[in-house]
Amino acid sequence: MEKMGSEIILEEIIPSHYLRTLSHAVFKTFGYTPFFVGKKGETILEPEPLDFYTQWLLSSREGEFIYRSAIKNIVEEAKEKEALAIKQVIPGLEILAIPIKTEEEIIGYWVLTYPVRIDSLKEAIGELTDLLHKEEEEVKKALEKKGEFPEGRKMEMVELLYSITDLLARLGTTAHYLRKNFSYLSLIMKVARVLAERKTLRDGLESLGKTLQETLGIDGGFVRILREGRKLYFLMSWGKQIPPRFTLEVGQPLSGTVVRSGKPINIEDIETSTFSQLRELCGLKGAILILPLKAEGVTVGTLGLLRPHPFSPEEVDLLTALSAEIGTFIEALRTRGELERTIIGIIQSLVKAVEAKDPYTAKHSEKVTHYAELLMEELGLPEEEKEIIRDACLLHDIGKIGISENILRKPAKLNDCEWEIIKSHPVMGEEILKPLPTLKPVLPLIRHHHERWDGKGYPDGLKGEEIPLGARIIAICDAFDAMTSLRPYRKPLSKEKALKEIEKNSGTQFDPKLVEIFLKLSPSPLSL
Incomplete structure (x- = not known):
């Protein structure tokens, strides 16, 4: 078991597939792929995909050496400045590094290469021909094809990287x-x-x-x-x-x-x-x-x-x-049963702690559980299955413990990168609960509570009865509470309007049979 005072390491805080999701979200928005370097300068995640000009540079042994050296040097500079560092790798290609800094230390770096404008094509061709030992004609064609990242657009991307860096830094700060x-x-x-x-x-x-x-x-x-x-x-x-x-x-x-x-x-x-x-x-x-x-x-x-x-x-x-x-x-x-319930109570207290930070989601999991209880009663589910679904309702948003409050409380529409982060919470919740054998039956419900009946949900795109029954129940109850609760970006809907929305999405977002039963519960049993 790890000692509490040990150092914070970026790749231990966020699994590599989440880091890659962040990189891809930036790529989709700006066309260039940032990657992560650890606190000691080691590359945690290789950039993928790369722009044409960087790929061309890496096509030679000399170019790869220059590229790796540039990463090392820019990270050292960012480490020394504890701030953004930018420098030229070769003519027409820049590299930047942004330190991911917690309150106590730097835990890693964003690194990104991108093509920029060249003032003198002739000088650039001469320099690259000597530097990379390539033919002049090949260098000329590469420079003509390389593209260019507009300066204004670059600053937008840097601002986004800083925003995500703030999230990662918060995660680092809360790592302990x-x-x-x-x-x-x-x-x-x-x-x-x-x-x-x-x-x-x-x-x-x-x-x-x-x-x-x-x-x-x-x-x-x-x-x-x-x-x-x-x-x-x-x-x-x-x-x-x-x-x-x-x-x-x-x-x-x-x-x-x-x-x-x-x-x-x-x-x-x-x-x-x-x-x-x-x-x-x-x-x-x-x-x-x-x-x-x-x-x-x-x-x-x-x-x-x-x-x-x-x-x-x-x-x-x-x-x-x-x-x-x-x-x-x-x-x-x-009794062993009481002991196991204590373990689940510990995790539920974590959920309540997360919800307590945000007045907009206070008691959300408890309300979702209440609505699910009503629905399960109508379904006549056995007590054992009801107990599993109750636990899943109380724990369904545990994955949000690692998401920045700035994103959770954002009073405007989320951008693509922020939305990808939000969408990661069911999988992250499953990962948090995996070490507990007692909660094994709950895991599929945590993972799949944002799947849709038509298969357009996440994270796995399950559809129809491929989605566990408990997850389908949570999906309806979660949506109903979200619609009838105050949010930073909108006022709550009345219960009548929320029920109409549930009915409207029957057969697309929600299980139509469950929707039919849920609608029969209105209005008084759904009041809290």
């Missing part, structure tokens, strides 16, 4: 957040397996300690359990540092204080802190973080974690969220 949650999910899965297999809390918590050591460098920990509503009993400890074992009253520092307040206490250095003389910290060194363990909002104990260096605010957030789930593990140890 994403990794935090992936590490969190991986940790939950590992502990869940141990608890299910060994059936003892002690074994599960020992596994937790080992995993926290691997991920966060934690070298010691302890758990106290709240009993009788007022006493914290020492349950167990692990690691190199052994804390004192005694019982605390609620309100008594430090663990008792955490129980009373419900908030963590983070001490950067025990020996220099004002709490150094407390009995609970006797003999301990380094940093300590004490967290409340909660189940369904009720504190059931505390978790203490120790390591040589302080916990960052990001790590405190991660462990605070994790401690709530550990508390749930303690209470829900008896």
Whole structure:
């Protein structure tokens, strides 16, 4: 499992097929293909397709050497300036590089070559003949055919690249957040397996300690359990540092204080802190973080974690969220089913966190689930299938966690590049959820909820009953909520008008049989 403090790497944030989608979107708009270079200067994604003049340059050994050297040099210049760098590769061909910079570091570069105007054809022919060891006639024909990228158009493209760079930089900035949650999910899965297999809390918590050591460098920990509503009993400890074992009253520092307040206490250095003389910290060194363990909002104990260096605010957030789930593990140890629902709840909380950032989509997944419940009830689906569809409704937009708020909230029509990014969210959502075996039945519904009955949807162009039933249900409910909700670019439709739109698109966008049933639900059951 990856340590939380590791460096951000562009190709780990965004899979290569998404990077290629971004490049192709720029190509479709401007006719030239940008590509990506990693933070160390390595090419992550080769440009494809290339303009004629760049292809011609690469047709010779000398030209390829010049081209590769130009990439290296322009990246070095952009790195040094931390800004756009442009230079000539050969007469009539320029290269530019834009650094993709997070708040902390450069994680990669956009690089692009394109033909430009030549002031003196004669001088260019002479220079290229010597430089590339080519015949003068061949050079002349290449220059006559090369084309030219207008200066004004070039600036439009640079502005677009900067816009996408901002998106990538935001993803880079949130990489630790994403990794935090992936590490969190991986940790939950590992502990869940141990608890299910060994059936003892002690074994599960020992596994937790080992995993926290691997991920966060934690070298010691302890758990106290709240009993009788007022006493914290020492349950167990692990690691190199052994804390004192005694019982605390609620309100008594430090663990008792955490129980009373419900908030963590983070001490950067025990020996220099004002709490150094407390009995609970006797003999301990380094940093300590004490967290409340909660189940369904009720504190059931505390978790203490120790390591040589302080916990960052990001790590405190991660462990605070994790401690709530550990508390749930303690209470829900008896049944594996409860444990699996906890895992799904973690992911659902991520969806709610994303929706909470945008007032236009607040509670969207919950409303889609409500409409789907009504439709499933009319269909008479078995409870097991309904449960899968409920989960898919709540998680269908999880892929949007990696999309810039500037795109999601844009008050105008999306351009081609932005639309391609939006269209990637079903596949990205599927990728996020793949590591969880519990959610395997949900994955096809996440991937295909934007397919159309006539086969013109995305990502795979499925049509008719090739589309899973649950995805067809979500498609209707998702569209209905979107139409009846306020958006930055339009006012909400009335439920009556939205239903007419659903009916209008029956047999093209939506399953006609499901539409017929959905229309019968109106109007009062569809009100929230």
